[in-house]
Amino acid sequence: MPQEQLAAATADPLVRIVNLGKSFGAHRVLSGIHLDVAKGEKVSLIGPSGSGKTTLLRCVNYLEEPSEGHVFVGGQLMGERLVDGAYRKMRDKEIALLRAQIGMVFQSFNLFPHLTVLENVCIGPVRVLRQDRKSAEAFADALLEKVGLADKRKAYPDRLSGGQRQRVAIARALAMRPKLMLFDEATSALDPELVGEVLAVMRKLAEDGMTMVVVTHEMGFAEEVSDRVVFMDKGEIVEEAPPGRLFRAPAHARTRDFLRAVLQKKPMS
Amino acid sequence: MTAFPRLSELANYLGEWMPQLGTAAGNTLRMAVLAFILAVSLGLVLALARLSSHRLLARFAAVYVDLVRGAPLLALLFLVYFGLPSVGIVLPAFIAAVVGLGLNGGAYVSEIFRAAIAAIERGQGEAAQSIGMTYPQVLRFIVLPQASRIALPPLGNYAIGLLKDTSVASLIGAPELTLRARDLSSEYFMPMEIYLVSGALYFAMAAPLAYAVRRLERHFGQSGR
Amino acid sequence: MTAWARALPLIPSILAALLKAAVTTLEITAGALAIALILGLVVAFMRRSRSALAVLAAETYVQVFRCIPVLTQLFIIYFGLGEFGLRLSPLTAAIIGFGLNGTAYLAEIYRSGIDAVHKGQAEAALAIGMTRPQAMWWIVLPQAIRTSLPPIGNYGIGLLKDSSIAMAIAAPEITFQATAIINQTYLSTQVYLIMTAIYLAMSLPLSHAVRLLEARTGRGR
Numbered sequence: 025m026p027q028e029q030l031a032a033a034t035a036d037p038l039v040r041i042v043n044l045g046k047s048f049g050a051h052r053v054l055s056g057i058h059l060d061v062a063k064g065e066k067v068s069l070i071g072p073s074g075s076g077k078t079t080l081l082r083c084v085n086y087l088e089e090p091s092e093g094h095v096f097v098g099g100q101l102m103g104e105r106l107v108d109g110a111y112r113k114m115r116d117k118e119i120a121l122l123r124a125q126i127g128m129v130f131q132s133f134n135l136f137p138h139l140t141v142l143e144n145v146c147i148g149p150v151r152v153l154r155q156d157r158k159s160a161e162a163f164a165d166a167l168l169e170k171v172g173l174a175d176k177r178k179a180y181p182d183r184l185s186g187g188q189r190q191r192v193a194i195a196r197a198l199a200m201r202p203k204l205m206l207f208d209e210a211t212s213a214l215d216p217e218l219v220g221e222v223l224a225v226m227r228k229l230a231e232d233g234m235t236m237v238v239v240t241h242e243m244g245f246a247e248e249v250s251d252r253v254v255f256m257d258k259g260e261i262v263e264e265a266p267p268g269r270l271f272r273a274p275a276h277a278r279t280r281d282f283l284r285a286v287l288q289k290k291p292m293s
Numbered sequence: 294m295t296a297f298p299r300l301s302e303l304a305n306y307l308g309e310w311m312p313q314l315g316t317a318a319g320n321t322l323r324m325a326v327l328a329f330i331l332a333v334s335l336g337l338v339l340a341l342a343r344l345s346s347h348r349l350l351a352r353f354a355a356v357y358v359d360l361v362r363g364a365p366l367l368a369l370l371f372l373v374y375f376g377l378p379s380v381g382i383v384l385p386a387f388i389a390a391v392v393g394l395g396l397n398g399g400a401y402v403s404e405i406f407r408a409a410i411a412a413i414e415r416g417q418g419e420a421a422q423s424i425g426m427t428y429p430q431v432l433r434f435i436v437l438p439q440a441s442r443i444a445l446p447p448l449g450n451y452a453i454g455l456l457k458d459t460s461v462a463s464l465i466g467a468p469e470l471t472l473r474a475r476d477l478s479s480e481y482f483m484p485m486e487i488y489l490v491s492g493a494l495y496f497a498m499a500a501p502l503a504y505a506v507r508r509l510e511r512h513f514g515q516s517g518r
Numbered sequence: 519m520t521a522w523a524r525a526l527p528l529i530p531s532i533l534a535a536l537l538k539a540a541v542t543t544l545e546i547t548a549g550a551l552a553i554a555l556i557l558g559l560v561v562a563f564m565r566r567s568r569s570a571l572a573v574l575a576a577e578t579y580v581q582v583f584r585c586i587p588v589l590t591q592l593f594i595i596y597f598g599l600g601e602f603g604l605r606l607s608p609l610t611a612a613i614i615g616f617g618l619n620g621t622a623y624l625a626e627i628y629r630s631g632i633d634a635v636h637k638g639q640a641e642a643a644l645a646i647g648m649t650r651p652q653a654m655w656w657i658v659l660p661q662a663i664r665t666s667l668p669p670i671g672n673y674g675i676g677l678l679k680d681s682s683i684a685m686a687i688a689a690p691e692i693t694f695q696a697t698a699i700i701n702q703t704y705l706s707t708q709v710y711l712i713m714t715a716i717y718l719a720m721s722l723p724l725s726h727a728v729r730l731l732e733a734r735t736g737r738g739r
Binding site: 366 | 521581584585587588590591593594597599601602680682683685693700706707711714721722725
Binding site: 085087116117120121123124125126127128130132134135136137138147148151152153193196197199200 | 636638639641642643644645646647648649650651652656657660661664
């Protein structure tokens with residue numbers, strides 16, 4: 025979808041990031057980030073390691089607290105409230121409520137090892153949304169079917185391959201019926217032969233119209249699935265463009281250098 | 294039931310108790326240090342015996358460690374103090390306490406050494422043997438120097454435990470802090486005050502040790518695990 | 519050795535009396551462990567609290583109890599409180615004393631168990647909308663308790679043996695009973711050996727069980 029059309033279709037973006045900055049002590053990891061993501065849009069964040077893309081993603085659901093600037097999701101200010109002209113940090117409960125609407129998939133899966141696959145997927149709906157266990161399990165089973173793991177519902181995570189774990193993690197996030205999905209290098213920890221099955225699930229999700237922000241090293245996937253690719257370096261957005269333009273005709277030298285280095289190692293599919 | 298004495302009264306009592314309790318605390322320290330030396334020596338011997346290729350020796354050490362760790366310290370103290378006389382060995386209570394605490398501690402310390410040696414050996418034993426050292430050489434020059442470093446924090450924790458365990462020696466009448474406190478308490482009928490003071494003395498002795506161990510643990514935090 | 523000859527016919531009755539006292543030993547162990555399991559968790563949570571006062575109180579509790587002999591604690595609770603009119607039975611005093619002492623140890627065990635849970639676990643829980651307390655309760659704590667089971671088991675075994683110290687406040691457990699029998703029979707070596715054998719019969723199988731548990735949880739991660 026071309027950006028102009030999207031902007032016309034939805035006046036307010038689903039995600040709006042305004043002048044975001046983040047420092048860890050004296051170490052500056054993000055500065056001056058502006059980024060909008062429209063509903064239904066798929067945005068890939070690429071860049072060298074240490075460029076701040078993961079931190080940016082973690083600021084979106086407030087796992088990381090921004091040092092400056094603001095993040096809005098669905099028009100809601102994340103983690104803060106404007107009280108008498110001053111920003112106050114939200115209470116734990118309010119932040120949790122906002123996070124519940126945003127799915128996140130981690131590089132290291134972070135499945136709960138003491139719970140079965142089915143329980144991993146159900147625990148959010150049951151404990152956070154207070155759904156009854158029956159309907160939560162029915163929906164979880166449907167999701168496990170969708171990611172191709174219906175037969176593993178009673179298994180514990182340590183019996184699954186990396187690819188299977190990551191697919192469960194995606195189902196766990198989807199169980200909350202999120203309006204936005206964040207993927208943090210979802211395939212980086214996987215053996216090469218397992219990357220495909222996870223990307224396939226992500227691709228299906230994209231086709232279903234999910235809004236997605238994806239931090240990835242998979243340039244092929246970024247090109248194929250994204251509406252827009254954002255290249256970051258040294259904590260800043262260097263350029264953003266539709267994948268065709270960014271990969272074929274990058275405007276900046278830094279983007280070119282990065283793409284040349286990456287594509288030399290791994291030919292683009 | 295007595296009313297809680299006023300502060301000035303308590304100060305008077307403290308003046309009477311403190312010299313006695315102070316001397317007794319000195320005995321506690323002396324007992325702990327002697328038992329510690331015995332325990333570390335015995336522990337090292339036991340740990341090496343368990344690593345030795347001599348089957349019977351290794352087996353004996355393992356059984357010793359299991360039995361001693363499975364029985365209460367108090368049982369060991371009773372056997373040393375009340376039991377040994379039946380085979381003609383009569384020890385004064387203080388010596389019996391040092392022997393009992395040392396025999397008991399040897400089993401624990403040997404486990405500390407064993408774990409430390411195992412931790413080093415896994416990584417480096419083979420490397421050292423591959424450059425042509427014999428096993429005893431590896432042990433002497435490579436493993437033990439590093440293992441003793443790793444063993445320091447748990448040894449410190451053992452020392453804290455030992456310092457407190459000396460109180461159990463009061464139950465065989467060995468002259469130390471808790472026995473003195475008991476005597477004073479039956480003399481003055483003020484057990485709460487006296488035991489709180491003796492507790493404070495134990496704290497004053499153990500807390501610096503605990504502090505040092507925590508510093509050590511933090512220091513070794515990155516490499517020591 | 520005439521003492522042994524004299525002891526031989528008495529062994530069944532000595533054994534019976536000591537085994538009966540073993541019930542009290544187990545009561546002290548179980549009661550104190552129950553207190554420590556619960557209060558230890560409270561102290562462990564206090565140490566992680568945002569209130570500086572709660573943290574200070576919890577740290578002080580742990581440090582003080584870990585630096586003072588449990589025998590002194592028993593004397594304070596049994597004789598000391600008695601001085602102020604609060605007379606506890608020896609058994610109750612022993613359970614409370616060992617329980618409060620164990621609380622400090624359990625708090626440490628829980629703490630390292632919680633620290634050992636990977637940071638990503640709590641993050642994943644927050645990411646599906648759990649609050650921090652929910653993430654702790656449903657995700658972190660169950661895993662922390664699982665890794666804590668072997669050290670808790672070892673602590674329980676230590677408690678079983680240490681309960682012998684309760685004889686000093688006349689709690690009618692094994693060691694107290696053994697001493698009482700010796701006062702009648704003068705068979706100290708024999709009775710203390712039987713007593714030690716009973717402790718071993720209880721602690722060695724438990725140690726073995728803990729080792730099996732250790733091997734299992736070690737594999738499960």
